Amino acid sequence: xxxxxxxxxxxxxxxxxxxxxxxxxxxxxxxxxxxxxxxxxxxxxxxxxxxxxxxxxxxxxxxxxxxxxxxxxxxxx
Amino acid sequence: xxxxxxxxxxxxxxxxxxxxxxxxxxxxxxxxxxxxxxxxxxxxxxxxxxxxxxxxxxxxxxxxxxxxxxxxxxxxxxxxxxxxxxxxxxxxxxxxxxxxxxxxxxxxxxxxxxxxxxxxxxxxxxxxxxxxxxxxxxxxxxxxxxxxxxxxxxxxxxxxxxxxxxxxxxxxxxxxxxxxxxxxxxxxxxxxxxxxxxxxxxxxxxxxxxxxxxxxxxxxxxxxxxxxxxxxxxxxxxxxxxxxxxxxxxxxxxxxxxxxxxxxxxxxxxxxxxxxxxxxxxxxxxxxxxxxxxxxxxxxxxxxxxxxxxxxxxxxxxxxxxx
Numbered sequence: 516x517x518x519x520x521x522x523x524x525x526x527x528x529x530x531x532x533x534x535x536x537x538x539x540x541x542x543x544x545x546x547x548x549x550x551x552x553x554x555x556x557x558x559x560x561x562x563x564x565x566x567x568x569x570x571x572x573x574x575x576x577x578x579x580x581x582x583x584x585x586x587x588x589x590x591x592x
Numbered sequence: 593x594x595x596x597x598x599x600x601x602x603x604x605x606x607x608x609x610x611x612x613x614x615x616x617x618x619x620x621x622x623x624x625x626x627x628x629x630x631x632x633x634x635x636x637x638x639x640x641x642x643x644x645x646x647x648x649x650x651x652x653x654x655x656x657x658x659x660x661x662x663x664x665x666x667x668x669x670x671x672x673x674x675x676x677x678x679x680x681x682x683x684x685x686x687x688x689x690x691x692x693x694x695x696x697x698x699x700x701x702x703x704x705x706x707x708x709x710x711x712x713x714x715x716x717x718x719x720x721x722x723x724x725x726x727x728x729x730x731x732x733x734x735x736x737x738x739x740x741x742x743x744x745x746x747x748x749x750x751x752x753x754x755x756x757x758x759x760x761x762x763x764x765x766x767x768x769x770x771x772x773x774x775x776x777x778x779x780x781x782x783x784x785x786x787x788x789x790x791x792x793x794x795x796x797x798x799x800x801x802x803x804x805x806x807x808x809x810x811x812x813x814x815x816x817x818x819x820x821x822x823x824x825x826x827x828x829x830x831x832x833x834x835x836x837x838x839x840x841x842x843x844x845x846x847x848x849x850x851x852x853x854x855x856x857x858x859x860x861x862x863x864x865x866x867x868x869x870x871x872x873x874x875x876x877x878x879x880x881x882x883x884x885x886x887x888x889x890x891x892x893x894x895x896x897x898x899x900x901x902x903x904x905x906x907x908x909x910x911x912x913x914x915x
Contacts, residue, residue: 525744526632526649548747564748564819565735582671
């Protein structure tokens with residue numbers, strides 16, 4: 516289960532989401548600018564408030580950290 | 593393996609240089625920490641010909657896709673950081689040695705965090721990094737209220753109190769973006785009055801009811817617990833120290849050239865930018881060229897960076913042919 520916490524204006528979020536889509540991964544797209552509750556959830560999970568944050572089966576990745584995402588999702592590049 | 597050209601940087605300048613070099617069949621390696629460069633962080637771009645209005649991230653993707661079309665003619669390595677560039681032999685004279693041609697020898701070694709490469713010429717197009725405040729609390733609260741990309745994070749500060757440090761165009765732009773979200777915005781200008789910003793931006797900021805402008809205000813410290821709670825600043829006239837409650841600090845004080853790896857090699861101006869010849873984009877070292885925001889060009893624009901990338905690649909072509 517993949518969750519992406521993002522804002523609509525954040526370029527790295529768009530890049531990250533395209534990266535996942537292009538490789539055929541489905542994810543829950545969470546717009547934290549729309550809900551204080553979801554923003555709090557992201558802050559709680561990641562201990563910080565920058566976007567994007569990716570939750571891959573409970574593993575938290577801050578920012579578009581391509582190497583970590585590739586490793587966690589076992590993507591062959 | 594000796595390359596004819598190594599391009600350092602994957603923004604508009606590096607990508608354009610790569611496209612031109614590939615079309616000229618120059619044996620090229622392009623090294624970039626991340627392809628796309630600064631446009632990736634811009635919001636709407638409305639001054640790049642052919643695109644009346646385009647998201648920065650979309651324009652950057654078009655650049656990268658265009659470069660990738662040439663992947664049979666150019667080697668592209670993302671995710672490598674250049675650490676050092678070293679000349680392999682002295683002196684840097686233009687004339688060949690007396691005992692014959694040296695044309696196929698490598699002139700430089702480029703070391704990254706992962707590999708070492710040899711090349712006959714280099715284009716430095718490594719761009720700029722955001723300038724930091726260098727005050728207590730800045731590092732500690734990075735991503736805990738301290739923000740360097742207003743476009744990215746402004747929506748996270750809905751109904752919050754935020755501070756913007758810097759009153760140039762990018763500072764005023766950040767303040768204006770924040771008016772859509774934050775309940776209160778403090779704008780800190782270290783100068784007694786607006787200095788470099790465009791009149792259009794100044795008028796808009798002055799008219800915004802949620803923006804309070806502090807002129808002659810030098811920020812001293814960012815305080816907080818888990819997240820930013822307040823900002824300490826000094827009135828530069830009275831030297832009085834004050835503290836304001838704030839949930840976010842948006843740092844918008846410009847950028848600095850990103851070129852630590854070439855520090856001892858080429859000449860710089862007083863702003864730390866690489867000095868290039870305006871005709872050829874060659875640096876003070878023959879064989880090393882430079883393009884884009886890292887150079888001493890006056891206007892930092894995407895279209896100019898792209899143009900300089902083209903100039904540098906074509907100059908490299910001439911340079912290699914003359915050797």
